[in-house]
Amino acid sequence: MSGAIDTAPVHAAPGDSSHARPAWALSAPALMLFAGVLVIPLVMTVMLSFHDWGQYKGIEPVFILKNWHEIATDPYYAEMFWRTFRIALLTTLIAALFGAPEAYILNRMSGRWKSLFLLLILGPLLISVVARTLGWALLFGGNNGLMNKLLMSLGLIGSPLRFMFTETGMVVALVHVMMPFMVMSVWAALQRVDPQIENAALSLGASPLTIIRRIVLPQIMPGVLSGAIIVFSLSASAFATPAIIGGRRLKVAATLAYDEFLNTLDWPLGAAVAVLLLVALVLIVVGSNALIERRYAEVFR
Amino acid sequence: MRTNGPLALIFHTIFVVFMLAPIVVVCLVAFTPEGYLSLPTNGFSLRWFRAIANYPEFVHAFWVSLGLGALSSFVALLFAVPSALAIARYSFRGRDAVAALFLSPLMIPHVVLGIAFLRFFTTIGIGGSFAGLLIAHVVVVFPFALRLTLAAATGMDRSVEMAAVSLGAGGWTLFRRVTLPLILPGVISGWALAFIQSFDDLTMTVFLAAPGTETLPVRMFLYVQDNIDPLVTSISASVIAITMTALILLDRFYGLDRVLAGKSDPER
Numbered sequence: 402m403s404g405a406i407d408t409a410p411v412h413a414a415p416g417d418s419s420h421a422r423p424a425w426a427l428s429a430p431a432l433m434l435f436a437g438v439l440v441i442p443l444v445m446t447v448m449l450s451f452h453d454w455g456q457y458k459g460i461e462p463v464f465i466l467k468n469w470h471e472i473a474t475d476p477y478y479a480e481m482f483w484r485t486f487r488i489a490l491l492t493t494l495i496a497a498l499f500g501a502p503e504a505y506i507l508n509r510m511s512g513r514w515k516s517l518f519l520l521l522i523l524g525p526l527l528i529s530v531v532a533r534t535l536g537w538a539l540l541f542g543g544n545n546g547l548m549n550k551l552l553m554s555l556g557l558i559g560s561p562l563r564f565m566f567t568e569t570g571m572v573v574a575l576v577h578v579m580m581p582f583m584v585m586s587v588w589a590a591l592q593r594v595d596p597q598i599e600n601a602a603l604s605l606g607a608s609p610l611t612i613i614r615r616i617v618l619p620q621i622m623p624g625v626l627s628g629a630i631i632v633f634s635l636s637a638s639a640f641a642t643p644a645i646i647g648g649r650r651l652k653v654a655a656t657l658a659y660d661e662f663l664n665t666l667d668w669p670l671g672a673a674v675a676v677l678l679l680v681a682l683v684l685i686v687v688g689s690n691a692l693i694e695r696r697y698a699e700v701f702r
Numbered sequence: 703m704r705t706n707g708p709l710a711l712i713f714h715t716i717f718v719v720f721m722l723a724p725i726v727v728v729c730l731v732a733f734t735p736e737g738y739l740s741l742p743t744n745g746f747s748l749r750w751f752r753a754i755a756n757y758p759e760f761v762h763a764f765w766v767s768l769g770l771g772a773l774s775s776f777v778a779l780l781f782a783v784p785s786a787l788a789i790a791r792y793s794f795r796g797r798d799a800v801a802a803l804f805l806s807p808l809m810i811p812h813v814v815l816g817i818a819f820l821r822f823f824t825t826i827g828i829g830g831s832f833a834g835l836l837i838a839h840v841v842v843v844f845p846f847a848l849r850l851t852l853a854a855a856t857g858m859d860r861s862v863e864m865a866a867v868s869l870g871a872g873g874w875t876l877f878r879r880v881t882l883p884l885i886l887p888g889v890i891s892g893w894a895l896a897f898i899q900s901f902d903d904l905t906m907t908v909f910l911a912a913p914g915t916e917t918l919p920v921r922m923f924l925y926v927q928d929n930i931d932p933l934v935t936s937i938s939a940s941v942i943a944i945t946m947t948a949l950i951l952l953d954r955f956y957g958l959d960r961v962l963a964g965k966s967d968p969e970r
Binding site for chain 1: 705710713720721724727728780782787795804807817818825838909918919935939945948949
């Protein structure tokens with residue numbers, strides 16, 4: 402995502418302090434904005450997770466580990482976080498399994514078709530997620546929803562599946578919401594691949610399967626993995642889709658935090674859930690980024 | 703380059719159908735003449751689009767979203783343009799850290815941002831206000847405004863600026879007459895992309911909006927939680943149409959594939 406910054410040409414010599422002052426002056430307004438209304442609120446949220454709360458006394462600004470203790474010991478939270486990450490992982494795997502081949506197919510199309518289908522596949526990214534999830538709710542709707550009718554007429558399933566208020570439905574809708582990120586990421590990796598390498602392999606007698614396995618896949622793998630990181634972190638913190646498809650009982654981290662804040666009003670507990678989600682995601686994202694960069698060091702150089 | 707075989711094209715067709723199905727279904731159901739959710743089997747009707755007018759809270763939420771999107775994207779650009787110029791032109795200690803901080807709202811889950819802003823705004827006494835929503839939206843759309851402005855500032859031909867300087871232009875005149883017009887396509891695209899992000903945000907805004915400052919996605923979400931009926935499909939269809947219009951605008955000014963594929967440098 403920071404591609405623009407990495408490629409920015411440097412006009413002044415590094416460490417040239419005479420150029421530092423105007424740069425800081427130009428970024429000062431935005432820096433103050435970020436310090437004032439992003440860093441401070443985040444710090445306050447971490448502090449909030451250590452405060453006490455009671456039905457009648459409200460929030461008490463004391464330092465206790467009550468909320469963290471509750472999350473660590475009550476199996477409800479372990480189950481909820483496990484569900485959150487299970488759904489995110491499944492969504493990521495499916496998105497990679499279908500998104501990567503689709504990006505490859507798109508890349509082999511001729512100019513006009515390529516732009517048309519790229520627009521059709523990436524366009525939904527910019528359409529309200531409520532509208533998109535509503536579409537899935539309509540497709541799922543009950544035992545004789547369109548989705549079940551289609552799957553049964555194709556003979557893929559014998560009896561109707563339950564999609565609404567199930568993890569299956571959440572994963573299907575989330576895959577749809579996340580797919581553009583995966584296609585985009587693999588697409589970007591494909592732009593760096595020289596098509597002549599494939600032709601060379603072909604002329605040397607390699608079968609199409611061998612070419613995909615030995616030539617294409619290793620080259621787009623960094624794109625698949627960075628797409629997977631984006632999809633995983635967005636799925637694990639998704640709110641609208643789990644809330645609409647999952648209903649009130651099937652909670653994930655984001656919908657549980659929402660409930661604590663706006664229904665139960667136990668803000669400190671909700672803050673603890675949110676902080677834990679943030680910390681877990683940061684660790685997973687930073688960790689897998691480091692792994693990928695070490696594994697594919699030559700690609701990123 | 704080799705072409706796609708029949709298997710690849712079948713896969714591609716199923717994939718595109720999957721991507722478009724929920725959107726097409728919403729738009730079709732919106733035209734139903736019936737009083738319940740159904741595909742329009744006996745004729746198309748605009749009754750559910752006309753029905754929107756009877757729900758003033760949706761109309762009001764639409765105006766809130768529109769105003770909030772337009773204003774927050776504009777304010778974000780006021781902060782982003784100077785920052786983009788600083789990052790594009792100067793090499794200074796801490797440049798990478800500054801850039802990372804500016805892009806950080808992309809990495810933080812919106813549910814965490816919503817909670818953080820809710821706590822912050824209630825503490826300083828602007829909870830549920832439009833001002834609070836505006837501040838929060840400026841922060842989350844800032845990275846989008848910055849990225850496209852930065853791409854334009856990086857790809858800009860500096861020799862025109864140097865010519866202007868040699869002719870005696872400086873400071874504000876140089877910016878207003880030379881630099882800004884040159885980076886304007888990037889700035890406008892940044893505004894449009896930021897607008898779409900603000901207009902669509904639900905997860906953060908749902909924590910911050912109060913009755914009266916509810917945005918359209920929030921209003922729709924709260925409505926859908928209680929009941930799903932053709933009204934909300936006609937509203938969704940309208941939102942999809944508005945987004946399409948913004949997309950066309952973005953495409954005209956900048957090239958949509960570049961925006962979406964995250965390719966920043968126009969020269970590449």
